Amino acid sequence: MHLTAGRLDMRELVKSCKALSDETRLRVLNVLMERDCCVSEVRQALQISQARASRSLSTLYDAGFLRLRRRGLWSLYSIEKENLQEYSVDLIEGVRKALKDDETALLDRHRLEGGKRLGPDQVCKP
Amino acid sequence: MHLTAGRLDMRELVKSCKALSDETRLRVLNVLMERDCCVSEVRQALQISQARASRSLSTLYDAGFLRLRRRGLWSLYSIEKENLQEYSVDLIEGVRKALKDDETALLDRHRLEGGKRLGPDQVCKP
DNA sequence: CAGTTAGATGCATATTTTCGCATCTGTGGA
């Protein structure tokens, strides 16, 4: 094991916390905890604009919380598990606990289930 | 055990994450992980203005991360342990891990130790 | 009671962030 010797972790941490400092992005993370989603699914579940959904996902991605797989026209986002920073595991766990019983979070998750699946699985043939 | 049924946790969580989304405040939290501090000790360790130290502490306090004990002229801040939200435990743990080896954080902790103790313990007789 | 000291806060300013609208990009289908 080489010495990673975190030197500039402060900036990284600020970036991570900033990414979690917005209701929309927390709601996005919340639905992604249920299952992988493409942008339009997030948009539907949260009832927000396309641009807003896309930007929220990008921000979370840039902060290292998400993984992105392109499938044809779709961008399939999921919570990063492999290359997640150690401290990010704790942050995400905190978010999960906090939103477990939150009204908005519950509603978003409900809409995600209820909404008809528009994801790449139905349409895209790799 | 009554049903607390966390309903409005989203706002709380956003507030908590916002509080952690600033380098100064993370540095403050970092030194408080070493030991309880009054405002001027934080100011010295971080080499920042009095107003900035005071405001940073207030913000963290309002977010529920800190405990405050007044001792005469001094305000003694410490990390809240008793009444800390469950999810805040994870958030703080994440911060601790991230800053463990960070250069700035190390320097701040070093200055905290080195700095002559101005705290209430020397001065205040309860 | 007046002076001193630690800390809190109002105000003004500079910076950052959010978000809709419109537009651009890239991929797959006809």
Next chain:
DNA sequence: TCCACAGATGCGAAAATATGCATCTAACTG
């Protein structure tokens, strides 16, 4: 090759933040 659709992004306006300076408050001291 042209069209349609998912998603990314530039831009500008509005809102939220951070922070220094000066000032105010409260508590101990003499």
